[in-house]
Amino acid sequence: xxxxxxxxxxxxxxxxxxxxxxxxxxxxxxxxxxxxxxxxxxxxxxxxxxxxxxxxxxxxxxxxxxxxxxxxxxxxxxxxxxxxxxxxxxxxxxxxxxxxxxxxxxxxxxxxxxxxxxxxxxxxxxxxxxxxxxxxxxxxxxxxxxxxxxxxxxxxxxxxxxxxxxxxxxxxxxxxxxxxxxxxxxxxxxxxxxxxxxxxxxxxxxxxxxxxxxxxxxxxxxxxxxxxxxxxxxxxxxxxxxxxxxxxxxxxxxxxxxxxxxxxxxxxxxxxxxxxxxxxxxxxxxxxxxxxxxxxxxxxxxxxxxxxxxxxxxxxxxxxxxxxxxxx
Ligand code: 8YV
Numbered sequence: 056x057x058x059x060x061x062x063x064x065x066x067x068x069x070x071x072x073x074x075x076x077x078x079x080x081x082x083x084x085x086x087x088x089x090x091x092x093x094x095x096x097x098x099x100x101x102x103x104x105x106x107x108x109x110x111x112x113x114x115x116x117x118x119x120x121x122x123x124x125x126x127x128x129x130x131x132x133x134x135x136x137x138x139x140x141x142x143x144x145x146x147x148x149x150x151x152x153x154x155x156x157x158x159x160x161x162x163x164x165x166x167x168x169x170x171x172x173x174x175x176x177x178x179x180x181x182x183x184x185x186x187x188x189x190x191x192x193x194x195x196x197x198x199x200x201x202x203x204x205x206x207x208x209x210x211x212x213x214x215x216x217x218x219x220x221x222x223x224x225x226x227x228x229x230x231x232x233x234x235x236x237x238x239x240x241x242x243x244x245x246x247x248x249x250x251x252x253x254x255x256x257x258x259x260x261x262x263x264x265x266x267x268x269x270x271x272x273x274x275x276x277x278x279x280x281x282x283x284x285x286x287x288x289x290x291x292x293x294x295x296x297x298x299x300x301x302x303x304x305x306x307x308x309x310x311x312x313x314x315x316x317x318x319x320x321x322x323x324x325x326x327x328x329x330x331x332x333x334x335x336x337x338x339x340x341x342x343x344x345x346x347x348x349x350x351x352x353x354x355x356x357x358x359x360x361x362x363x364x365x366x367x368x369x370x371x372x373x374x375x376x377x378x379x380x381x382x383x
Contacts, residue, residue, distance in 0.1 A: 061105035061369055062126070066092050066113050069133065070351070073358025080362065081106070098122045106365055110134055111345075117144035129374075131364045133357055135159055135348075137378050138271040138298060152378040153364040157215060158356035159348035163296050164219035166347040167266055168227070170294040170320030171208070173341045175264070176200040180338055201290075201317075204228035209262035211255065211278065212269025212297065213239055220266060221247040234258050235269075259286045264294070271298035281306040284316070292318045296347040299325035308333050311340060322347045 060082040065074070068089035077083040084104075086092070091112045092100065100107055101115075101123040109115055110133045120141060130145060130152045137154050145152050173179055177200045184190050184198070208224050210217045213235040221231045231249040233239075238251050252258035255278070259265065265287060269275050279293070279302040287293070293316065295302060304325040310316045311334070318339035324330050327345060334340055348357075364374040 061365075062103065063106045063108060063131075063365065064100045064104040065108040065133075066097070066100065067110045067133070069108075069358050070354050072355060073362070076358075076362055080366065094119075101127055105129070106131055106368075108133055108361055108365075109139070111136055111139050113139060115140040115145075117141045120144045120148055120150065123148060123150065129153070129365065129368050131361045131368075131374075133361050136270060136298060138300070140378075142378055142380055146380050151368060151374065153361075153368075153374045153376040154378055155357040155360040155364075156376060158360055159353050160215040160219050162350045162353045163216045163347040164223055166322060166343070167216070167220050167268070167294055167296045168223045170296065170322065170341055170343070171224075171229075171264055171266070171292070172203060172227075174292045174294065174318040174320040174339070175203050175206075179341050206230070206263035207232060207261065208264045208266060209233065209252070209258045210249075210266050210268055211301075212267065212275075213249070214268065214270075216296075217266075217268040218243070218247060220268060221249055229264070232258055232262060256283065256286055259283055260288065262287070262291055264292045267293070267295040267297045267301050269297060269301060271300045275301050277301070277303045279303060279307070284310055287316060289315050290317050292316070292320065294320040296322045299323045299327060304331055304334075308337075311337055 063077060063081040063083045065083060065085050067086055074085050097113060097119055101119060103124060105126045106129045107127060108131050115130060127150055130140060130150055132140060132154050135154055135156045140152055142152055177198055181198050205228055208229040208231055210220060210233040213233045217233060224231050225248055231247055232252060233249050234252045234255045244251060281303050284306050308331050311319055320341040322343040323345050360376060364376050367374045
């Protein structure tokens with residue numbers, strides 16, 4: 056007798072092809088109107104589901120997990136970041152957690168490079184000028200940005216995305232520097248032409264562009280604190296496609312307003328979707344709505360990873376993208 060299909064509750068609308076496959080394989084409950092679930096709906100979901108498929112917009116904290124029913128054995132998150140899930144609390148309840156690393160690396164690195172170019176070359180300012188109808192024609196000193204080629208880029212977090220960014224940056228003539236918990240093997244450093252800084256403080260004080268590419272964990276919360284932001288030279292730019300919480304957004308905003316930093320390109324914010332209104336007023340800041348990994352191909356790949364994780368889990372194997380407590 057075939058076993059009954061597990062109840063898989065999906066909290067947001069996923070690409071059609073992913074949802075269709077989920078309907079074929081599982082007893083899937085989809086969210087057609089794509090409204091993020093309320094706390095009450097999430098409580099109901101964890102009480103009834105065998106498997107929950109949340110996204111970054113769902114807060115799966117210890118108090119929510121305390122409401123979980125006995126059937127909930129797997130949280131197969133749709134996304135690479137896992138800071139919205141209390142991993143130790145899940146482990147404590149013997150709930151396995153998986154994510155979708157690897158498939159959004161290149162898209163996020165592209166977006167990071169795009170932000171570096173956009174801030175340095177004033178892309179969105181120029182676009183706004185044209186659309187405003189105020190553009191009066193070419194001028195030798197109008198819309199001057201700064202050359203990207205030859206500048207120093209400091210990458211904070213040299214995981215998959217940091218390394219994919221380093222490869223692109225090399226092509227744009229940037230000299231690549233990085234800070235990471237662990238130094239990369241020598242051959243990888245050589246391939247990327249990357250200079251390692253054990254001291255983040257020392258690196259920050261010497262770069263022209265800083266890119267945040269580390270995950271948000273308790274250890275990286277406000278890694279770019281007010282004290283560290285003060286180390287960065289006033290002509291430098293910061294870009295962030297990781298998580299807003301890694302930067303003290305209030306202090307960053309103040310520094311940008313006061314000209315202590317030249318500009319910023321931000322795809323993520325500390326209190327998403329809320330954005331500090333003072334950031335929105337600034338011309339030297341490029342703001343994006345957390346779209347670093349937003350490609351059709353990437354979203355389908357992420358969905359396929361979720362399905363593989365669920366399938367291998369229900370078939371009794373360890374899912375390929377199991378998140379370990381030590382990663383957190
Ligand atoms: C995803 C992200 O789109 O995967 C991540 O960690 O930040 C995003 O790019 C989002 O998490 C989907 O849940």
